[in-house]
Amino acid sequence: MKSIYTLPQLIENVARASPNREAFRYLEETISYSELHKKTDQLASYLISIGIKKGDRVSIFMNRCLETSIAVYGTLKAGAVYVPLDTAAPLHKTAAIINDCQISCLITTTTKRRKVDTLLNEKSTLNRVIGDTLKNSIPSVAWDDIFSIELDDYIPPTILEQDLAFILYTSGSTGVPKGIMHTHYSGLSLAKIAADTYDFNSDDIFGNPAPLHFDPSTFGYFVAPLVGATTVIIPDAHLKMPASLSALISKERITVWYSVPLMLIQLLHSETLDKHDFSSLRWVLFAGEVFITKHLRALMKKWPNARFSNLYGPAELILCTYYNVPEPPKTDEPIPIGKVWNNTEYKILDQNNNDVSKGEIGQLAIRSATLMQGYWNNKSLTEQSLHKVTIASGYDHTYYKTGDLVKLNNLGELLFLGRNDRQIKLRGYRVELDEIELTLLKHKDVEEVAVLVLGKDEEVQELVAVIKPSKDASINLTYLMEFCKVELPSYAIPKTIEFMDDFPRTSSGKISRKEISKLLEEHQL
Numbered sequence: 001m002k003s004i005y006t007l008p009q010l011i012e013n014v015a016r017a018s019p020n021r022e023a024f025r026y027l028e029e030t031i032s033y034s035e036l037h038k039k040t041d042q043l044a045s046y047l048i049s050i051g052i053k054k055g056d057r058v059s060i061f062m063n064r065c066l067e068t069s070i071a072v073y074g075t076l077k078a079g080a081v082y083v084p085l086d087t088a089a090p091l092h093k094t095a096a097i098i099n100d101c102q103i104s105c106l107i108t109t110t111t112k113r114r115k116v117d118t119l120l121n122e123k124s125t126l127n128r129v130i131g132d133t134l135k136n137s138i139p140s141v142a143w144d145d146i147f148s149i150e151l152d153d154y155i156p157p158t159i160l161e162q163d164l165a166f167i168l169y170t171s172g173s174t175g176v177p178k179g180i181m182h183t184h185y186s187g188l189s190l191a192k193i194a195a196d197t198y199d200f201n202s203d204d205i206f207g208n209p210a211p212l213h214f215d216p217s218t219f220g221y222f223v224a225p226l227v228g229a230t231t232v233i234i235p236d237a238h239l240k241m242p243a244s245l246s247a248l249i250s251k252e253r254i255t256v257w258y259s260v261p262l263m264l265i266q267l268l269h270s271e272t273l274d275k276h277d278f279s280s281l282r283w284v285l286f287a288g289e290v291f292i293t294k295h296l297r298a299l300m301k302k303w304p305n306a307r308f309s310n311l312y313g314p315a316e317l318i319l320c321t322y323y324n325v326p327e328p329p330k331t332d333e334p335i336p337i338g339k340v341w342n343n344t345e346y347k348i349l350d351q352n353n354n355d356v357s358k359g360e361i362g363q364l365a366i367r368s369a370t371l372m373q374g375y376w377n378n379k380s381l382t383e384q385s386l387h388k389v390t391i392a393s394g395y396d397h398t399y400y401k402t403g404d405l406v407k408l409n410n411l412g413e414l415l416f417l418g419r420n421d422r423q424i425k426l427r428g429y430r431v432e433l434d435e436i437e438l439t440l441l442k443h444k445d446v447e448e449v450a451v452l453v454l455g456k457d458e459e460v461q462e463l464v465a466v467i468k469p470s471k472d473a474s475i476n477l478t479y480l481m482e483f484c485k486v487e488l489p490s491y492a493i494p495k496t497i498e499f500m501d502d503f504p505r506t507s508s509g510k511i512s513r514k515e516i517s518k519l520l521e522e523h524q525l
Contacts, residue, residue: 043074054079095122179376
């Protein structure tokens with residue numbers, strides 16, 4: 001295959017070498033690499049014809065479907081930048097992102113017609129819609145019309161590896177949306193490093209449950225095409241029903257699964273898990289949150305033929321460390337986030353951005369080929385988040401400060417200890433909220449937990465633990481408080497323990513502590 005320098009070359013190379021190879025699959029629909037190559041050329045040709053220029057931003061607003069792959073690569077082939085939008089987010093927030101990026105063109109499907117109509121009334125900068133024909137509105141075109149375009153006059157623009165490719169918006173810990181800019185180079189670096197690390201090949205079938213606006217989606221859209229593999233796009237409906245999802249993984253003979261731990265925990269507790277054949281699974285990858293060790297151990301015993309790997313990385317880096325779990329953990333101690341992968345290095349910094357001594361706790365800073373270009377339209381946040389180390393006069397190495405606290409264990413592996421912004425001062429004591437959560441998770445009847453601080457003034461602040469009990473567990477509150485007294489220092493014992501049948505979640509499946517806190521304050525659970 002030819003050398004690859006830009007993301008569109010991923011599908012172009014496979015289309016030339018193996019045109020009939022299946023690229024993406026969604027339910028009963030499939031698209032080959034040659035079909036994907038042609039249809040993305042048609043979309044790119046249309047985008048160029050309506051005035052989309054190199055570097056312009058194009059938003060993608062749709063649920064998981066085959067058209068998402070066409071939207072991604074068609075936008076990239078036009079030299080534009082794709083900006084995936086969360087279809088479940090409040091529309092005024094979506095409009096704010098569109099305006100922030102000065103987006104004029106939106107790619108969607110007919111299933112989102114009502115939301116798109118509402119979005120157009122949110123005083124956004126949109127003036128063109130692709131994927132649906134709207135009435136009495138801005139110019140729009142249906143997918144069938146895109147796929148009927150003749151390509152005789154289509155001339156693709158020149159794209160360089162350092163050109164911007166996609167912008168991922170994430171609220172992070174502050175709640176303020178920020179656009180994380182990634183280039184063709186950073187996206188390709190992710191694909192190449194991941195493929196080398198896990199020895200992926202063209203026979204692999206990737207399960208892709210991540211929404212497009214969530215950075216793990218890049219695995220299915222970039223890593224799989226690099227090796228000519230097939231990506232199965234998991235329908236939204238299956239993600240809400242673990243029994244249906246386990247059946248789909250078995251039926252599709254998925255070999256590479258990558259998701260947040262929550263999905264795997266839900267599969268573990270599905271009553272139908274033992275009824276399906278998962279022997280095709282080679283790699284089970286997880287990231288985004290801590291995988292509770294007792295659940296990981298149970299799942300590894302259920303799937304003894306698969307290899308498990310803990311991935312770590314904020315969206316600013318997509319991914320940067322990995323830890324291949326050698327066997328089911330014997331204790332409930334959290335597993336490491338491991339070591340940085342190829343083309344990556346790290347520092348552990350103190351509050352003054354100096355290296356900590358070996359074995360001490362500090363903030364993880366990463367320098368990697370997958371590093372973002374910066375935050376869109378936010379120079380001050382970019383400068384604040386990056387740490388530059390001068391190597392020689394006029395020559396710096398740039399690290400991203402993750403905000404995550406880590407330390408090295410005796411084997412030289414990184415241990416994740418929580419967020420820097422989850423470390424608080426309470427009545428003179430430094431309290432690690434994540435550490436309290438990890439301690440409570442050791443209790444056999446606790447499935448998930450969120451520890452929060454209620455009250456604005458330090459004098460009246462209280463620690464509250466909100467617990468989701470394990471299935472069929474009957475938790476005795478008195479015994480649980482006794483457990484806390486044994487396992488935690490007195491100042492770190494929650495004053496109140498509340499229970500919830502399930503937690504509110506972000507669109508990526510993470511626990512929404514912000515929503516839990518709001519519920520506690522509003523309804524006094």
